[in-house]
Amino acid sequence: xxxxxxxxxxxxxxxxxxxxxxxxxxxxxxxxxxxxxxxxxxxxxxxxxxxxxxxxxxxxxxxxxxxxxxxxxxxxxxxxxxxxxxxxxxxxxxxxxxxxxxxxxxxxxxxxxxxxxxxxxxxxxxxxxxxxxxxxxxxxxxxxxxxxxxxxxxxxxxxxxxxxxxxxxxxxxxxxxxxxxxxxxxxxxxxxxxxxxxxxxxxxxxxxxxxxxxxxxxxxxxxxxxxxxxxxxxxxxxxxxxxxxxxxxxxxxxxxxxxxxxxxxxxxxxxxxxxxxxxxxxxxxxxxxxxxxxxxxxxxxxxxxxxx
Numbered sequence: 001x002x003x004x005x006x007x008x009x010x011x012x013x014x015x016x017x018x019x020x021x022x023x024x025x026x027x028x029x030x031x032x033x034x035x036x037x038x039x040x041x042x043x044x045x046x047x048x049x050x051x052x053x054x055x056x057x058x059x060x061x062x063x064x065x066x067x068x069x070x071x072x073x074x075x076x077x078x079x080x081x082x083x084x085x086x087x088x089x090x091x092x093x094x095x096x097x098x099x100x101x102x103x104x105x106x107x108x109x110x111x112x113x114x115x116x117x118x119x120x121x122x123x124x125x126x127x128x129x130x131x132x133x134x135x136x137x138x139x140x141x142x143x144x145x146x147x148x149x150x151x152x153x154x155x156x157x158x159x160x161x162x163x164x165x166x167x168x169x170x171x172x173x174x175x176x177x178x179x180x181x182x183x184x185x186x187x188x189x190x191x192x193x194x195x196x197x198x199x200x201x202x203x204x205x206x207x208x209x210x211x212x213x214x215x216x217x218x219x220x221x222x223x224x225x226x227x228x229x230x231x232x233x234x235x236x237x238x239x240x241x242x243x244x245x246x247x248x249x250x251x252x253x254x255x256x257x258x259x260x261x262x263x264x265x266x267x268x269x270x271x272x273x274x275x276x277x278x279x280x281x282x283x284x285x286x287x288x289x290x291x292x293x294x295x296x297x298x299x300x301x302x303x304x305x306x307x308x
Contacts, residue, residue, distance in 0.1 A: 147176070
């Protein structure tokens with residue numbers, strides 16, 4: 001279904017069984033400009049998508065709605081009514097009642113894309129997105145607008161693999177959204193600078209047991225806040241970050257040195273080579289010895305010998 005006006009373009013898409021296997025199915029994509037005092041929403045959307053400003057609605061999919069001009073209001077089952085403005089993205093959740101509309105005095109311009117599937121379910125389950133946080137203030141980002149326009153163009157052309165291309169656009173949008181929101185939340189203070197300083201200190205001392213309280217003192221943060229902020233900024237706890245550094249450093253030694261595995265374990269800071277082997281296998285699905293043979297091309301040689 002297509003609809004074109006000077007200020008509106010929207011499409012609703014269908015998907016076959018193979019599209020569902022891809023992980024994301026795109027249901028709708030569009031753009032519309034609502035002038036000041038104009039009725040919202042336009043009445044030519046399918047009935048299941050109609051949004052009543054008086055009653056709100058629930059839908060069966062996720063939607064990313066990007067406000068690029070004007071202002072209005074938003075509320076959901078998880079969020080009390082709040083003002084929204086240009087530069088805000090609304091993340092609508094399936095089955096979650098919501099309501100949003102532009103201010104009569106300003107109207108607004110919006111882009112949207114709707115989707116569902118196992119990929120998004122996994123991201124929500126892992127905590128990347130939460131219905132308690134449905135509004136993101138990312139500002140006006142040209143790369144985001146271009147992605148929406150690319151989605152509209154792709155849906156309009158309806159070429160083979162259209163759903164797969166649109167799924168890529170959705171993943172790109174979500175990645176940009178997550179990154180921009182995280183960056184914006186940390187740029188408001190000198191937190192990012194301090195965490196980067198901590199990462200530099202840890203990288204320079206990865207093979208010694210430097211007390212984390214010492215690191216916190218060096219960057220002038222309390223120990224408890226340092227641990228919390230480091231995890232928020234990097235996705236790792238400080239201890240996890242150190243262990244990951246040690247594993248990464250050991251990989252280079254396994255490939256490029258003749259040191260024994262036990263020697264490498266001690267060289268990168270592990271006091272127990274058995275623990276190093278267990279951790280290495282957990283992170284790489286290979287033992288250090290298997291990794292060494294793999295990166296030196298010896299595993300294929302071993303296989304050839306077994307077949308002779």
